Amino acid sequence: MSAPPVRAAAGFTLVELVIVAAVLVPLLLIVGTATKGVSGAIAANDRAAEVNALEERALGEIARVLHFGRIGTLCTQATAADVKAGRAAAVGDWFPMPAREARTTMQLWALTGAQQLPLEPPEQLCTLEFVRSKKEKANGLDDDRNGLVDDGDLRCTTGNLSTKLLGGVDLCSFLLDTGVVRVTLRYGKPCPVGQGTGVRRTTLTHTVSLRND
Numbered sequence: 392m393s394a395p396p397v398r399a400a401a402g403f404t405l406v407e408l409v410i411v412a413a414v415l416v417p418l419l420l421i422v423g424t425a426t427k428g429v430s431g432a433i434a435a436n437d438r439a440a441e442v443n444a445l446e447e448r449a450l451g452e453i454a455r456v457l458h459f460g461r462i463g464t465l466c467t468q469a470t471a472a473d474v475k476a477g478r479a480a481a482v483g484d485w486f487p488m489p490a491r492e493a494r495t496t497m498q499l500w501a502l503t504g505a506q507q508l509p510l511e512p513p514e515q516l517c518t519l520e521f522v523r524s525k526k527e528k529a530n531g532l533d534d535d536r537n538g539l540v541d542d543g544d545l546r547c548t549t550g551n552l553s554t555k556l557l558g559g560v561d562l563c564s565f566l567l568d569t570g571v572v573r574v575t576l577r578y579g580k581p582c583p584v585g586q587g588t589g590v591r592r593t594t595l596t597h598t599v600s601l602r603n604d
C-alpha cells in the first residue's frame with residue numbers, strides 16, 4: 392500500500408502557508424502600529440489603566456485642533472508679566488505664543504470647520520483654555536474642598552461651539568517648542584467606591600506637530 396499524500400498529512404502546503412502569511416503579516420503590522428500610536432499618545436504616569444473614554448476623547452480633540460492648526464497663527468493670552476514685559480497691551484489680550492514657556496491658554500486657526508464654499512479652506516478659530524472653577528481662587532488652596540487645589544476645566548471653543556473637555560484639572564500646560572506643542576494635563580477624580588478615599592490624580596502628556604504655515 393502506498394503512503395497517503397504528504398499534503399493531507401501536513402494540512403497546508405508551503406504555497407498555502409506563504410499566502411496565509413502574506414495576508415496576516417500586514418494585518419498584524421497594522422494592529423501593532425495602531426496600538427503603538429495610542430500608547431504613545433497617552434502617557435499616563437501612574438493610572439494608565441484608568442484612562443477612560445472621556446480622557447481619550449479630550450486628547451483626541453486637542454490633537455485634532457493642533458494637527459490641523461496653523462503654527463503661524465498660534466497665540467496665548469497675556470498675563471500681568473507679559474504686559475510688564477511689553478509683549479501685550481493688557482492682561483487677557485491674545486498675542487503670539489512665546490516658545491518654551493508653559494501656558495494655560497492657546498488660540499489658533501485650524502482647518503477643523505465644515506467646508507462652506509468651494510476652494511475656501513474650512514478654517515475656524517479654535518481656543519483651548521484652562522478655566523478655573525468659579526468656586527476656586529488662584530491661591531494655592533482647595534477653596535471648594537474637592538481635594539484639588541485651584542482646579543477647573545479644560546475647555547475647547549471651535550467657531551461658536553464651546554465644550555468642556557475635561558474637569559477636575561489642577562495642572563494644564565501648553566508648551567510650544569520648534570514646531571510642536573506639548574500638552575500636559577493633570578486631573579483628579581474621586582476614588583472608586585471601595586478603593587480608598589480622596590482623589591486619584593492622573594497626568595496625561597501629548598505632543599502634536601503643527602502645520603508650518
Ligand SMILES: [Ca+2]
Nearest residue numbers: 533535537539
Ligand atoms: Ca478645589
Ligand SMILES: [Ca+2]
Nearest residue numbers: 528530532541
Ligand atoms: Ca484655590
